[in-house]
Amino acid sequence: MSERKDFLGQFEEILLLAILHLDGQAYGARVRQTVEEAMEKAVAIGAVYTTLDRLESKGYVSSWQGESTPERGGRAKRYFRVEGAGERALRDTREARNKLTPGLWPEPSGGVA
Amino acid sequence: MSVFFPHPGNLPDEVKNRLQAIIKRMMDEEGKAVPAGDNGRTSNERTEVEVPDEMPPATETWWLESSPFAEEATPEPPKKGERILLMLLSKEDRENMIGDLAEEFAGIAARHGTRFAKVWYWRQVAGSAWPLLRKVLRWGLLASAWDIVRRLM
Numbered sequence: 527m528s529e530r531k532d533f534l535g536q537f538e539e540i541l542l543l544a545i546l547h548l549d550g551q552a553y554g555a556r557v558r559q560t561v562e563e564a565m566e567k568a569v570a571i572g573a574v575y576t577t578l579d580r581l582e583s584k585g586y587v588s589s590w591q592g593e594s595t596p597e598r599g600g601r602a603k604r605y606f607r608v609e610g611a612g613e614r615a616l617r618d619t620r621e622a623r624n625k626l627t628p629g630l631w632p633e634p635s636g637g638v639a
Numbered sequence: 640m641s642v643f644f645p646h647p648g649n650l651p652d653e654v655k656n657r658l659q660a661i662i663k664r665m666m667d668e669e670g671k672a673v674p675a676g677d678n679g680r681t682s683n684e685r686t687e688v689e690v691p692d693e694m695p696p697a698t699e700t701w702w703l704e705s706s707p708f709a710e711e712a713t714p715e716p717p718k719k720g721e722r723i724l725l726m727l728l729s730k731e732d733r734e735n736m737i738g739d740l741a742e743e744f745a746g747i748a749a750r751h752g753t754r755f756a757k758v759w760y761w762r763q764v765a766g767s768a769w770p771l772l773r774k775v776l777r778w779g780l781l782a783s784a785w786d787i788v789r790r791l792m
Contacts, residue, residue, distance in 0.1 A: 572767020601738025
């Protein structure tokens, strides 16, 4: 029997990818902006935080308090990092999707495989 | 239709004198203390109210500068919006999320103006309310269920 696999929701997956992209600079506002740019639609900071809290409770991400700046009114930043379990969940989700996707849509003409 | 508001610098002497008299009379009636000047008078002594001769250059929009529509010099996020979020946020999330919003608000206000930033802030509050409320309700339900189980044990 293979080990238990974890799969992510769409928003969870996008958040994890955004944190990986930000490479050590992932705190709430930056994550929200990155996701908003990627999804090309408005994303609420509350949705980002509730999802990040859920991912943290599952052990997919960890967080720590960072520095504060004057424009934040002296409030600290909370940085996020993707843990090993989070990377495994990302891989599992992608593999499952890749198994089901081929052949569903025609290849775009002149596109690179 | 446009409304013309005269600039104080353009007022004729007669009007200035009348204004001076009205202000003086109001101060006499209210017994209002006059701020101490640089000539050594105490703050309780009455003084002549001076209408400065030289006023800033007159424009038709000078009165807008102190109106509620004016752009703030140091814009601050809407306090009511902040309060709504504070009610819905857990203690540990409060500082981080409000700080994130304040940081983004400052950036947006600098790029697009205070009014645009306030609209953006309120949209964030509206968009965040439901996910945060759902979290609060979920934890509330779990706590209630746990309380019932503990009583039954």
